[in-house]
Amino acid sequence: MARKNFGLIFQRENKLNIWLVSREYAGIAEAGGVKNVACSLAESLLHLGHKICVFIPLYGCTDLSHVNNFSEIWRDSVSFDINGTSAKVSFSRGIFNGVQIIFIRHNSFSEKKAVYTYSFDEQKQNPEHRQGEGHIDKDFLNMLFQKAVVCYSKNCLNDEIPDIVHCQDAPAAMIPVFARFMPAVSGFFSKTKFVVTIHNAGPGYHHEFKNIEEAERFSGLPKKILEKGKNGLCIEPFLLASENACITTVSTEYAEEIISGKTDTAGLSEGFKKKGIELIGITNGIDFSKYEPSDKKKSLLPFEFNPLKNDLEGKYKCRDFFLENFASNKSLDSKNFADGTLQFGFLDSTEKKSDFAYIAYHGRVVHQKGIEVMLDSAEKMFESNLPVRFIFAGQGSVELENSLIAFSEKWRGKCVYIKGYNKSIARLAVAAVDFSLHPSYFEPCGLEDFIAQTFGTLPVAHATGGLCKIVDDETGWLYSPNNSEALQTELTSLVNIMRYAGRDIFKGMISYASRYIHEKYSWNKVALIYEELYKKLFAC
Missing domain, CATH: 3.40.50.2000 (Glycogen Phosphorylase B;)
Structure with a gap:
């Protein structure tokens, strides 16, 4: 069935309103290869004439030196619960190479000196935070980020409703689920389509919950929804996303390896196969202008x-x-x-x-x-x-x-x-x-x-x-x-x-x-x- 506003977008010369969601972004907060994809894809889509809005946390390591028109306060703050704790999140805004960036602000992000792992300085301050190891509160951080992006919609006008929300990797994979089932944003994303890109399906990169009880505490979603993401005892964000989004990965060969089970995915391949999920492989590019x-x-x-x-x-x-x-x-x-x-x-x-x-x-x-x-x-x-x-x-x-x-x-x-x-x-x-x-x-x-x-x-x-x-x-x-x-x-x-x-x-x-x-x-x-x-x- 065609969407009610299908004609409106073609009146805008086929241009889309796209939200791109990522925990990292080249030139602002860098960690792995996701940063390059997020940045280059956003800038390329902008050059094609689409309206682009990128969401990323504001870390202690965030580089704002090339972010223009930075606003400390941008739209109203939002609140929600995570694991029995009330979290209040505010938003900042800036422009980076023409792309609008919305920064998710919370102390849990601003105190971090690297995107996913502890830095040498953090280890010196607290020996339990070993350099190179993942943040001990990663589940809280992921839920905080994703719920904040979804709840940002409370600030939006009708013409800001995204046509597409493109979520980069496991730390953003549950956004389609929250957009559909969080009562606080009921109806806002009813016409939005979601894409989730798997950058790494290997063991240790899924950001999965160890059991359904843990997933329920952190997400606040009912068990009947979370059960659709079961992979053994774990609850997998990628499997939950597949119920509500198109799933892609970053090369055609890797898509084939995941679906065929030729690469170690800690059970994710079997989960996709059982659900009959189609996985679309789109090979990443390179922005030569950044390396010339x-x-x-x-x-x-x-x-x-x-x-x-x-x-x-x-x-x-x-x-x-x-x-x-x-x-x-x-x-x-x-x-x-x-x-x-x-x-x-x-x-x-x-x-x-x-x-x-x-x-x-x-x-x-x-x-x-x-x-x-x-x-x-x-x-x-x-x-x-x-x-x-x-x-x-x-x-x-x-x-x-x-x-x-x-x-x-x-x-x-x-x-x-x-x-x-x-x-x-x-x-x-x-x-x-x-x-x-x-x-x-x-x-x-x-x-x-x-x-x-x-x-x-x-x-x-x-x-x-x-x-x-x-x-x-x-x-x-x-x-x-x-x-x-x-x-x-x-x-x-x-x-x-x-x-x-x-x-x-x-x-x-x-x-x-x-x-x-x-x-x-x-x-x-x-x-x-x-x-x-x-x-x-x-x-x-």
């Missing part, structure tokens, strides 16, 4: 170059700059670089740089990313005396961080680990090398392979999920199975090719890879796919 290596202001790199035109001179200047300032014996003496990053190990500055293949890993330091596979492979290559040097950069699990530290100290002169995160240093580490590593056990989409190709660095990845968008032996290399032997074999072959033929042998491939992703994965093109989906939903 021919513009230092955008790339944040010290030298300019252009892989599209086979101009790589600046890339190798970036390599030399990185090796001198962030990976040498000399830089090791200073230890601290910027924003808390630390160097462990070093690369021997007396060696001739052109004699070696340089390989980097940048990303979260967690089990999912295959850190152990990577280190085992690197060790075997060092033991074989291959002309190769490794650069590791990132943060995450303390245990795996310690493994990287120990490895870098063991192989001093041959590898370096930059612990922590600084955007400029992270980008430089990727741009400085010949090959980037992506040994993930599973990967919903992946952005780091895009960034590598944009910077003229060829990715080597386990053939899983969204990493399969790499065209094997054309825009990078895929290997399988994901063990150290398979990865070592692939890398050894590449190192030997470079050793005997020179790195220029990969010049044509570098240019093609960069051109390929520009032509296929620009966010401007991906946004058109979402636009088509929204309009199909709206017309139902």
